[in-house]
Amino acid sequence: MSRTGIVRPYGDTTSDGRVQLSFTLPVPFGDEAERRLAEGAALQLAAKMGLDPAMVVHAKGMGPDFTFFIVYGRACHVVDLSAVAVAEREFPLLASAEVNLRIRSALGRKLVVVGACIGTDAHTVGIDAILNVKGHAGEKGLEYYREIRVVNMGAQVGVADLVARAAAEHADAVLVSQVVTQRDAHLSNAREMAAAFTDALGPARPLLVVGGPRFDPSAARDLGVDKIFGRGTTPREVASYLLHALVRSRGGPGGSSPPASTPRGGPGGSSPPASTAEEAA
Amino acid sequence: MTTKLNLDPAVVAQARELAALAGKPVVQLARTHTTTSVERAVLRLAGLHGADSDGMPWVNRLADAVRDQTGLEHGVALPVWDAMLAGGYPDLRTLAVDASAGLVKFRLPEGQEADQARAAADRSVKTGIARIDAQRAERDRMLATTSNPPMPWIYLIVATGDIYEDIPQAQAAAREGADIIAVIRSTGQSLLDYVPEGATREGYAGTYATQENFRLMRAALDDTSAELGRYVRLTNYASGLCMPEIATLAGLERLDMMLNDCMYGIIFRDINPVRTFIDQRFSRQVHARAGIIINTGEDNYLTTADAVDAAHTVVVSQLLNEYFGREAGLADSQLGLGHAFEINPELPDSFLLELAHAQLIRELFPDAPLKYMPPTKHMTGNIFDGYLLDAFFNLAGCMTGQSILLIGMMTEGIHTPFLSDRDLALENVRYVRRAAGRLGGSFRPEPDGLVARRARQVLAESVDLLRRIGSQGLLTAIAAGTFGVTRRPADGGRGLDGVVRRAEGYYNPASQILEAAQ
Incomplete structure (x- = not known):
């Protein structure tokens, strides 16, 4: 398999370019004339999306006003592997025993994590997947790590309460998850939280980590936080990151891992690497 | 109903007795506050x-x-x-x-x-009670002039945030086969200590529950029910800090089902346990009067805890919900006890375990309109896997005689369902019902096979847990994180400042009327 150069989608033959997609158009699928128009409309969209030739393999009216289509076609676009933008992980993935060991030797005490869902968001599924012993994707959550002390404040926690609790617990890191994204609530909540921590604690603020399915992992600096985790993040990734960011910036077994460097191409690739852990000291 | 699992009636009776023992002090708390x-x-x-x-x-x-x-x-x-x-x-x-x-x-x-x-x-x-009575009579009249769909009822959710968008979506869903429309509430309404007013057009991941929104949606579904010759039920959420008021508004505006769990607000919304149990009792008295079916929220436990390890906590919560519900005057036919298809599909025999849990609950609560919830936790983003898993969920629902099927979306956890997601989901359940709707009649688990043994094991674990709760008290058990792996102390959470101990001579005309009727 080619790792560089040009590739195209694979249906059943190399570079046949075959893809599938499904979509709905707000057109009726009633009588014969309407059906012909609907399928023609679907094919026009497919052509504009770069599928040529395209074939409507399924069309179904949904109520009087809508039609659902499944379309197969040959994508005329190619993928240039040398121009792919990849957000690489800037820290090594460690096993839980290794995380515990490094915390003990570098900090000489437990690492304290305070977690919460902030704003009106009541969906604790994300933060619980990372924090609860139960964990996620076959990995135990941070509560399972002997050298990590977890304070899970649960859902709909006010920012002021979160700041106060983090200060009282001498938190090394604050983890916030946000699922609800209507009117970009997840972004404004994260910004508000970052500002509140900076106002209250200045440069001594804990490491700020947010997570949720709709965040752009490269937007940490823009939100004023240290790290953003997206969909599918596992507890081990979070633990490994915390260790990487905190131990390094707190002068642990220093210099063992190089600073983050993630060259970015792609459209508008001006955003800096996600990690700004230096600020957390 | 004939038993397929050889459950020991003595164990079942013991489970109910223990649930009553655990629930009684909480009812006493509700009577005195x-x-x-x-x-x-x-x-x-x-x-x-x-x-x-x-x-x-x-x-x-x-x-x-x-x-x-x-x-x-x-x-x-x-x-x-x-x-x-x-x-x-x-x-x-x-x-x-x-x-x-x-x-x-x-x-x-x-x-x-x-x-x-x-x-x-x-x-x-x-005058308010009379209006609730009149709405109940109107439901009966509508059911007679349209028709009552056969079970399992197909339950679909709309949640645009705008009641005027919700209405055509709900009507479209009903025309496509939905028997029940649930209008998801705006996230966080649970924690508002007032009920918003009027028709609302903005919400967060849902639409505010207001009296006017209730009225508008019910009127629209009445039109659709008449058009289809089939009564389309409407559901909303009586939970959170305004549970008694929302229940009242539901009765006044003829909602048909209401989410109303005895512990959901405590565990998932951090509402004070005492506040919740008091509010819950009154709201259930109203629901009883209004002929509203309650839906309980045990499915939620399985979103935080493992569906195999925590299966018995579902049964325990159902027994508690049954006890509290009956105490408040609800008939068994109004107890829409909840559970869910949430076992990890990677687990060997996961479908057999699902059948065991679903059949156990069917047999423990033979007259309850059980509400069965589709997989959410193990929906990965692979929509093809998800569609298959939803079909197995529908099959388990048909085989074990579940009453209300919340229709799973293959795009669960990806986005609010597309129009086409909903349509495909309905195609899925229609196929399974058509192909295997009568499979339950031929489904006879081996007397000592995996399914029957697993069901008896879950029941035994439930009795053990109820016994432990009995000795420490329900509030203590909740504080210890028994349900949903979340610890909720009795003096913590929101809304405790709204709890008042009744004085000598406390007078509540509504409670008197509602309790006199029991």
């Missing part, structure tokens, strides 16, 4: 609605004014109707306007004046 929301529900039954220019409902303004002056330990009714009579007020709203301007002096009437206030309060509240 009231809350701000219970008192506001009394005012709503008496016809007080609307809000001031800040959007704060008049029921809140009036109840707050009374609380400031006389406290609520005698109930809101005595001071309010005493002030109505003493001030010659034409209606509650005029009184509420004056009260919030600080123009009303409330007191606790005594003797004859108290008798008069009680009589006036009773008359006013009876």
Whole structure:
């Protein structure tokens, strides 16, 4: 398999370019004339999306006003592997025993994590997947790590309460998850939280980590936080990151891992690497 | 109903006894306390609605004014109707306007004046109860003139945030086969200590539950029911800090089912346990009167805990919900106990375990309209896998005689369902019902096979857990994180400041009417 150069989608033959997609158009699928128009409309969209030739393999009216289509076609676009933008992980993935060991030797005490869902968001599924012993994707959550002390404040926690609790617990890191994204609530909540921590604690603020399915992992600096985790993040990734960011910036077994460097191409690739852990000291 | 699992009737009876033992002290707590929301529900039954220019409902303004002056330990009714009579007020709203301007002096009437206030309060509240009764009769009339769809009922969710968008979506879903429409509430409404007013067009991941939104949606679904010749039920959520008021509004506006769990708010919304149990009892009394089917939320436990390890916590919660529900006057036919298809599909025999759990619950609660929830936790983003898993969920539902199937979306956890997601989901369930709707009749698990053994094991674990709860008390068990792996102490959480111990002579005309009817 080619790792560089040009590739195209694979249906059943190399570079046949075959893809599938499904979509709905707000057109009726009633009588014969309407059906012909609907399928023609679907094919026009497919052509504009770069599928040529395209074939409507399924069309179904949904109520009087809508039609659902499944379309197969040959994508005329190619993928240039040398121009792919990849957000690489800037820290090594460690096993839980290794995380515990490094915390003990570098900090000489437990690492304290305070977690919460902030704003009106009541969906604790994300933060619980990372924090609860139960964990996620076959990995135990941070509560399972002997050298990590977890304070899970649960859902709909006010920012002021979160700041106060983090200060009282001498938190090394604050983890916030946000699922609800209507009117970009997840972004404004994260910004508000970052500002509140900076106002209250200045440069001594804990490491700020947010997570949720709709965040752009490269937007940490823009939100004023240290790290953003997206969909599918596992507890081990979070633990490994915390260790990487905190131990390094707190002068642990220093210099063992190089600073983050993630060259970015792609459209508008001006955003800096996600990690700004230096600020957390 | 014939048993397929050879459950020991003595063990089943023991489980119920232990549930009652655990629940009794909590009922006693509810009998001896009231809350701000219970008192506001009394005012709503008496016809007080609307809000001031800040959007704060008049029921809140009036109840707050009374609380400031006389406290609520005698109930809101005595001071309010005493002030109505003493001030010659034409209606509650005029009184509420004056009260919030600080123009009303409330007191606790005594003797004859108290008798008069009680009589006036009773008359006013009876108009609300009469409207609930009339709505229940209207539902029966509609069911007779349209038709009552056969079970399992197909339950679909709409959640645009805008009631005027929800309405055509709900009508479209009904035309495509939905028997029940649930309008998901705006996230966080649970934690509002007031019920918003009027028709609303903006919400967060859902639409606010308001009296006007209830009315608009019910009217639209009445039209669709008549058009289809099939009664389309409407569901909303009586949970959170305003549970008693929302239940009241649901009765007044003829909602048909309401989410109303005994512990959901405690565990998932961090609402104070004591507040929840008091509010829950009143709201269930209203639901009982209104002929509303409640839906309990045990499915939620399995979203935080493992569906195999925690299967018995579902059964325990169902037994508690049954006890609390019956105590509040609900018939078994109104107990929509919840559970879910959430076992990790990577686990060997996962479908057999699902069948065991679903059949166990069917047999424990033979007359309850069980509500079965589709997979959410193990929906990975692979929509093809998800579609298959949803089909197995539908199959388990048909095989074990579940009553209400919430229709799973293959795009669960990816986005709010597309129109096409919903359509495909309905195709899925229609196929399974058509192909295997009668498979339950031929489904006979081996007497000592995996399914039957697993069901008996879960029942035994449930009895063990109930026994442990019995010795430490339900509030202690909740504080220890027994349900949903979340610890909730009795003196923590939101809404505790709205809990008031009833004084000697506490008077609540609504509770008296509702309890007299039991």
